[in-house]
Structures are given as C-alpha cells and as structure tokens.
Amino acid sequence: MQRLSIHRQTFGAIDMSQSPSYTLNNGVQMPALGLGVFQSSPEETTGAVSTAIADGYRLIDTAARYANEREVGEGIRRSGIDRSQVFVTTKLWFTDYGYDAALRAFEQSLTLLGLEYLDLYLLHWPVPSAFDDTVAAWRALEKLLSEGRAHAIGVSNFSPSHLERLAARATVVPAVNQIELHPFFAQPQLRQVDAERGIVTQAWSPIGSIRRYWKGEQVRQEPLSHPVITALAQKYAKTPAQIVLRWHIELGVSAIPKSVKPARIAENVDIFDFSLSADEVAAISALDTGERGGPDPEKVSAQFFGTKDKS
Numbered sequence: 001m002q003r004l005s006i007h008r009q010t011f012g013a014i015d016m017s018q019s020p021s022y023t024l025n026n027g028v029q030m031p032a033l034g035l036g037v038f039q040s041s042p043e044e045t046t047g048a049v050s051t052a053i054a055d056g057y058r059l060i061d062t063a064a065r066y067a068n069e070r071e072v073g074e075g076i077r078r079s080g081i082d083r084s085q086v087f088v089t090t091k092l093w094f095t096d097y098g099y100d101a102a103l104r105a106f107e108q109s110l111t112l113l114g115l116e117y118l119d120l121y122l123l124h125w126p127v128p129s130a131f132d133d134t135v136a137a138w139r140a141l142e143k144l145l146s147e148g149r150a151h152a153i154g155v156s157n158f159s160p161s162h163l164e165r166l167a168a169r170a171t172v173v174p175a176v177n178q179i180e181l182h183p184f185f186a187q188p189q190l191r192q193v194d195a196e197r198g199i200v201t202q203a204w205s206p207i208g209s210i211r212r213y214w215k216g217e218q219v220r221q222e223p224l225s226h227p228v229i230t231a232l233a234q235k236y237a238k239t240p241a242q243i244v245l246r247w248h249i250e251l252g253v254s255a256i257p258k259s260v261k262p263a264r265i266a267e268n269v270d271i272f273d274f275s276l277s278a279d280e281v282a283a284i285s286a287l288d289t290g291e292r293g294g295p296d297p298e299k300v301s302a303q304f305f306g307t308k309d310k311s
Contacts, residue, residue: 022254024175025198026145028152030120031087032249033269034059036204036256042071044260049075053086055266061178061256063091063124064109073113088115091124091156092141094300097133102140106149121150122178125300126162135169142172152176156204157297160193167197176200181253182208183223183244186288191253206255207244210293228283236274239267243284246271250281 020032035052037045037060045068049060053076062072069090076086090113096105106121121141127134141153154176158166167173177194181187181203194201208223223229224240233240241257245268248255257268276284295304 020249022200022252024152024200025173026152026175028119028175030152030176030200030254031057031059032254033057033245033271034061034087034089034254034256035265036061036258037068037072038063038066038204038258040066040068040258040260042068045071046075046078048260048265050078051262052265052269053079053081056269057265058085059087059089059254059256061089062113063093063122064096064105065091065093065124069109069112070114073115077114083115087119088113089120089122090118091122092137094123094125094127094134094137097123097127097130097137099136099140102137103143106140106144110149117148118144118150120152120154120176122154122156122176123158125157125295126155126159126166126297127300128162128298129301131165135166138166138170142170145172154178154199157295157300159297160190162297163193163197163199173197174199176202176254178202178204178256180205180210180292180294181248182206182210182293183226183229183247183284183287184208184289185292186285188285188288191251195252200254201252202254202256203248204256205294206248206253206257207241208293223287226287228287232276232280232284238271238274241268242271243276246274246276247281247284250276251285 021029022032024030035057040048049072060072062069090109092102092105096102121144123137144150145153152175154174156178158177177199179187179190182205191201223244229240229243232243245255245257259265
C-alpha cells in the first residue's frame with residue numbers, strides 16, 4: 001500500500017502545513033497534488049507554472065506529447081525556486097518506444113526542460129499491439145533510474161493486464177500509474193491492483209472534464225454539477241472542484257488538475273484545511289458510472305492518435 005506522509009511547510013501565500021506527500025516504492029517523496037499542463041498552450045504554460053509554484057504547488061506534470069516542456073522549465077526558473085524543491089514529471093511518447101529511442105527522447109526532454117534530472121519519468125501509454133517496444137522502453141527507464149538521472153519511473157494508462165505483462169519482463173516495479181480517474185470513472189479495481197503492487201495511483205482529469213476536451217461532447221452532467229458534490233461544497237463552504245480534489249486525497253490518490261487561470265490554480269490547491277468523512281467519500285465514489293471519457297488503453301496505437309510510427 002502507498003504510504004502517506006505529512007510535511008509541515010509554508011510555501012508562498014498558501015499554508016501547506018497539512019499537505020501530504022506520498023512515499024513511492026523506492027523511498028522518493030512525491031507531492032500529492034500537482035499542476036497538470038495537458039493542452040496548456042506554450043504561451044500560457046510558463047505563467048501557469050510560475051503562478052502555481054508561488055501558490056504552493058511543488059509538483060509539475062508535463063509530457064513530450066504536450067509540446068510545452070520548454071515552457072515548463074522556463075516557468076520553474078522564473079519562479080526562483082530551488083530545483084530540489086520542485087518535483088518534475090514528464091512522459092515518453094510511444095513513437096519513441098524501444099530502448100535506444102527512449103534514451104534519445106529522454107535527453108531531448110531534459111534539454112527542453114533545462115534540467116539535469118527528472119523526479120519521475122513515465123511511459124505515456126501501453127501499446128498492446130507492440131508490447132515488445134513498450135518493454136524495451138521500460139528497460140531504458142530502468143537504466144535511467146539506475147544512473148540517477150530519473151529519481152523514479154512509472155507508467156501511465158496501464159490496466160491490470162498491462163501491469164502484469166510488464167511485471168513478467170521487468171526488473172523494477174513502476175512507482176506510479178497515472179490514469180483517468182474522477183468521480184464518474186473511479187477505477188476501484190485498478191486502484192486496488194496498483195496498491196497491491198506498491199504503485200501510487202495518480203489521477204489525470206481528476207475533476208472529470210475529459211469528455212469535453214477529448215470527445216467534444218455536450219455532457220449531460222459532469223461531476224462538478226452533481227447534487228452529491230454541490231451539497232458537500234455548500235456544507236464545507238468550498239467549490240465543487242475542491243470537494244472532488246479532496247476526495248482524491250482521501251482515497252490516497254495523487255491528483256494533477258490542469259489550469260492556466262491564476263484564480264483556479266489557487267483554488268485547486270486550497271484543499272488542505274478540511275476533510276471528508278468516510279461516508280462522504282463513499283457517496284462520491286458511488287457516482288462511478290464505469291464509463292471512460294478518454295482513450296481506451298487497449299486500443300492505443302500510433303494510428304489511434306493520428307501520429308506516425310517512428311519507423
């Protein structure tokens with residue numbers, strides 16, 4: 001099971017005295033809440049990152065695929081924070097899977113970020129139809145971990161079967177599995193499998209807006225407008241987004257909400273001065289529809305995302 005640690009510090013204007021971090025399976029401490037920058041334009045990313053750090057964030061999550069690694073690095077430098085005080089994650093896109101290709105892509109990400117090491121490096125997706133390449137990329141990550149160039153390594157969007165296939169051929173257990181997770185898609189089975197393997201679950205699209213920006217659908221109801229969540233927001237004098245993000249923390253899940261708006265960035269981190277009861281957590285978990293909003297990892301391929309294979 002993942003372990004929860006409380007670090008009593010004050011960062012910027014936000015009192016983070018109750019802000020937890022998770023102890024990964026190799027002893028590395030990872031903040032429980034971070035800023036995601038998926039679909040943040042390069043023009044907006046630098047400011048969003050520096051604003052988030054000023055507001056107390058100490059985890060920034062990006063990816064090669066997002067095309068804003070350079071701006072993330074610039075935002076960290078503009079913040080004036082010491083490199084050792086910020087946890088930086090990026091991800092390897094699957095057109096760079098394979099051992100040598102993964103090592104080259106890692107170097108490119110470091111160069112764009114302007115960093116000497118990563119705190120966490122993830123495989124962005126499994127590729128079930130080319131799992132040999134997925135495993136070869138993982139072996140490259142194991143090498144980076146052994147050299148200290150990545151302080152932790154993990155995966156994203158891996159199902160229980162993908163984790164089992166990787167475990168059969170890997171030396172290192174992933175430290176993190178970053179997945180779609182929100183009240184309408186709570187993934188209890190996968191969270192349990194992660195916990196049994198000593199893997200911390202991290203939520204992308206943690207407040208459940210994935211269908212709007214992935215499918216472009218007019219959603220009948222989103223988690224933030226559900227009566228269970230709006231009632232709790234009224235009870236605790238918090239916003240619905242703060243209730244949902246606190247739900248993740250109560251579950252022992254790391255969350256990386258995305259925003260480029262200063263007010264929303266500040267709102268999302270202001271969740272450590274209250275807690276939800278076990279019954280309230282259960283009520284939110286019961287909203288699970290079992291319906292995925294984003295891509296199905298079983299169907300992922302270069303063609304699925306409209307990209308070309310590296311070959």
